[in-house]
Amino acid sequence: MPENVLEAERAHLAVSRAALTSMREHAQSLSADAAGDWVSQQILQGLLDQRVAALADHRDTPLFFGRLELSAGGDLPGTIYVGRRHVHDDDRRALVIDWRAPVSRAFYQASPSDPMGVTLRRRFGYQGGELTAYEDEPMDGRELAQSRLLAEEIERPRNGPMRDIVATIQPDQDEIVRADLGVTVCVQGAPGTGKTAVGLHRAAYLLFTHRERLARNGVMIVGPNRAFLSYISSVLPALGEVKVDQTTVAGILGDHSFPEDPVTAAIKGDARMAAVLERALWLHVTKPEEGVLYTKGINRYRLADHAVREIVASLRGTIRYAPGRATLAQRLAHAVLVQMERRGESPDDRVQDAVARSKPVKQILDTVWPKLTPEQVLFRLLSDADFLARAARTDLSPEEQEAVLWRKPAKSHRSAKWSAADAALLDELADLIERTASHGHVVVDEAQDLSAMQLRALGRRCRTGSATVLGDIAQGTTPWSAQSWKTVLEHLGQPSGEVTELTLGFRVPREVLDYAARLLPSVAPDLAAPRSLRPGAGSLSVRRSPDAAAAVPDAVRQALQREGSIGVIVADDSVPAVSAALGDIPHGVLGADSTGEERVLVVPAGLAKGLEYDHVVVVEPADIVAAEKRGLARLYVVLTRAVTSLSVLHTAELPAELL
Numbered sequence: 220m221p222e223n224v225l226e227a228e229r230a231h232l233a234v235s236r237a238a239l240t241s242m243r244e245h246a247q248s249l250s251a252d253a254a255g256d257w258v259s260q261q262i263l264q265g266l267l268d269q270r271v272a273a274l275a276d277h278r279d280t281p282l283f284f285g286r287l288e289l290s291a292g293g294d295l296p297g298t299i300y301v302g303r304r305h306v307h308d309d310d311r312r313a314l315v316i317d318w319r320a321p322v323s324r325a326f327y328q329a330s331p332s333d334p335m336g337v338t339l340r341r342r343f344g345y346q347g348g349e350l351t352a353y354e355d356e357p358m359d360g361r362e363l364a365q366s367r368l369l370a371e372e373i374e375r376p377r378n379g380p381m382r383d384i385v386a387t388i389q390p391d392q393d394e395i396v397r398a399d400l401g402v403t404v405c406v407q408g409a410p411g412t413g414k415t416a417v418g419l420h421r422a423a424y425l426l427f428t429h430r431e432r433l434a435r436n437g438v439m440i441v442g443p444n445r446a447f448l449s450y451i452s453s454v455l456p457a458l459g460e461v462k463v464d465q466t467t468v469a470g471i472l473g474d475h476s477f478p479e480d481p482v483t484a485a486i487k488g489d490a491r492m493a494a495v496l497e498r499a500l501w502l503h504v505t506k507p508e509e510g511v512l513y514t515k516g517i518n519r520y521r522l523a524d525h526a527v528r529e530i531v532a533s534l535r536g537t538i539r540y541a542p543g544r545a546t547l548a549q550r551l552a553h554a555v556l557v558q559m560e561r562r563g564e565s566p567d568d569r570v571q572d573a574v575a576r577s578k579p580v581k582q583i584l585d586t587v588w589p590k591l592t593p594e595q596v597l598f599r600l601l602s603d604a605d606f607l608a609r610a611a612r613t614d615l616s617p618e619e620q621e622a623v624l625w626r627k628p629a630k631s632h633r634s635a636k637w638s639a640a641d642a643a644l645l646d647e648l649a650d651l652i653e654r655t656a657s658h659g660h661v662v663v664d665e666a667q668d669l670s671a672m673q674l675r676a677l678g679r680r681c682r683t684g685s686a687t688v689l690g691d692i693a694q695g696t697t698p699w700s701a702q703s704w705k706t707v708l709e710h711l712g713q714p715s716g717e718v719t720e721l722t723l724g725f726r727v728p729r730e731v732l733d734y735a736a737r738l739l740p741s742v743a744p745d746l747a748a749p750r751s752l753r754p755g756a757g758s759l760s761v762r763r764s765p766d767a768a769a770a771v772p773d774a775v776r777q778a779l780q781r782e783g784s785i786g787v788i789v790a791d792d793s794v795p796a797v798s799a800a801l802g803d804i805p806h807g808v809l810g811a812d813s814t815g816e817e818r819v820l821v822v823p824a825g826l827a828k829g830l831e832y833d834h835v836v837v838v839e840p841a842d843i844v845a846a847e848k849r850g851l852a853r854l855y856v857v858l859t860r861a862v863t864s865l866s867v868l869h870t871a872e873l874p875a876e877l878l
């Protein structure tokens with residue numbers, strides 16, 4: 220009887236909850252005092268605190284969401300429960316197994332054609348923290364029916380920030396989530412296919428599976444803007460992972476945003492700039508014209524100019540700039556020491572250090588291998604036409620050089636105003652000067668929007684690790700948007716990364732997706748039309764009126780009668796007018812830094828990427844298209860944010876591609 224089954228499962232939930240509480244109490248009772256010294260005590264206490272926090276029981280999230288009956292014969296118990304984390308009783312018997320453990324894989328992957336030792340899969344439905352339903356999938360060769368619980372989950376209204384999908388990860392998503400740490404995966408996926416969700420779950424999976432290795436150098440998530448970061452910010456903590464750096468490209472490279480012409484920005488974003496910057500830096504190392512004269516008491520030691528030249532030549536191009544400079548000092552000092560020894564002295568390391576720091580050596584260094592900052596080099600490159608020409612050689616055409624040169628350079632590198640594209644150039648120079656530290660894994664979302672130079676900057680941050688690259692060629696809106704994932708992976712320094720595709724949409728209703736897909740032949744002709752899991756009949760309305768902005772309040776009031784969040788997406792310039800038109804309807808305006816917690820939000824088209832709302836009202840598509848060069852792609856992004864309904868309001872003619 221289903222009621223009896225539910226009773227039994229609720230009993231297991233109660234036992235598991237009690238066990239979790241007791242695990243937490245045990246963790247709380249542990250003391251850091253046992254650690255020898257104060258520093259170790261602090262570290263141990265930090266670890267214990269983390270453990271206690273991780274063992275918190277969030278009453279409104281399901282402790283387990285699946286159960287597997289396994290065929291007899293293996294080492295495993297006959298029944299396992301799959302949940303967010305391991306829970307065991309006082310005898311260390313597993314009551315719930317973490318979804319990331321190898322045995323849990325069958326929960327996501329088992330199918331009638333490959334049961335993976337599973338005889339029955341049970342999914343649980345929850346309301347709040349209450350277990351209210353279950354669904355059985357026997358693996359006896361019969362085909363499985365569509366899961367009702369999955370359907371309910373993806374139909375649930377989307378109030379507030381993004382949720383985890385741990386209970387309903389689909390087999391093709393699970394393949395990506397569980398790819399080996401050593402493998403870089405690149406996912407092309409239409410809007411709403413779960414790329415962001417998959418990237419976040421992959422981070423959680425890797426942290427669980429390679430806890431110690433990643434504890435040292437960490438995992439970093441890179442998203443398109445801060446509004447997006449705040450939208451996704453609660454997913455990883457809900458999965459028990461609190462120590463993940465979630466940031467934007469600007470967060471990594473510095474918040475430089477001095478406006479500049481898109482053509483100039485595109486040249487600066489091009490991979491050819493890497494060679495230009497490398498030359499620009501090394502042009503500062505010049506041929507020594509003089510030797511070194513080192514005096515100690517009455518003794519004079521001389522290094523001939525050709526000897527200095529040889530040392531410089533042997534270092535140039537074999538080592539990064541800053542360590543090269545330090546090594547040059549040491550080599551010069553060593554050569555002086557050899558002379559001392561020849562004269563029968565016996566100088567030690569301290570003498571070598573003293574010579575390396577001495578005035579004559581420093582003088583040589585300052586002329587032939589000067590101390591430099593990235594800002595100094597880039598300032599010179601962008602303000603000195605001759606220097607740029609020498610560094611650019613044939614990599615940049617004369618017109619391109621003209622375009623990147625500042626019209627009115629600032630007085631010095633200190634007062635220079637840097638653009639977002641400059642930030643990536645500064646970072647490239649910084650790495651040529653001194654090696655950038657690498658993370659163990661980097662997840663890059665909306666990667667189609669990054670320039671080659673930005674990708675190189677992120678590539679440096681996973682140089683000794685791997686990456687998960689997520690994006691959609693059709694949603695590329697920057698002047699340098701990627702045309703091929705192979706190229707993206709090359710710029711990232713992960714050329715052997717595997718490109719895979721997610722094709723089934725979980726967000727956008729079919730009717731809306733088909734409408735948006737009319738733009739695809741123009742924005743990404745090579746991509747197949749996306750498919751949606753959700754029929755959503757009646758989800759689309761397109762209305763023309765003499766004043767589109769004036770029609771917004773009615774559309775919003777209508778949406779307010781239904782459940783869920785409402786996003787009014789408009790061309791960036793129209794935000795104030797549309798917000799004013801909403802009058803006394805309570806609403807917020809999404810800004811680059813705002814979290815946007817109100818139920819009704821006016822969303823600038825430029826910030827809509829990656830976000831979703833139950834009801835979306837799009838105002839004047841023609842304005843959104845006209846606002847930027849890749850305006851059609853922006854419109855494609857905007858039209859694919861809706862979970863339940865999309866209403867398009869317009870006064871001007873709709874873009875021809877939509878008709």
Ligand SMILES: Nc1ncnc2c1ncn2[C@@H]1O[C@H](COP(=O)(O)OP(=O)(O)OP(=O)(O)O)[C@@H](O)[C@H]1O
Pocket residue numbers: 372373377382383384387388389392408409410411412413414415416417691694725726828829830831859
């Ligand atoms: N397996 C799943 N089970 C339940 N919901 C899912 C699943 N996969 C994705 N979703 C939901 O579908 C929606 C879209 O997911 P997500 O934002 O990750 O897609 P995306 O591919 O990054 O979209 P976009 O390209 O538009 O940014 C989210 O609400 C997500 O929770």
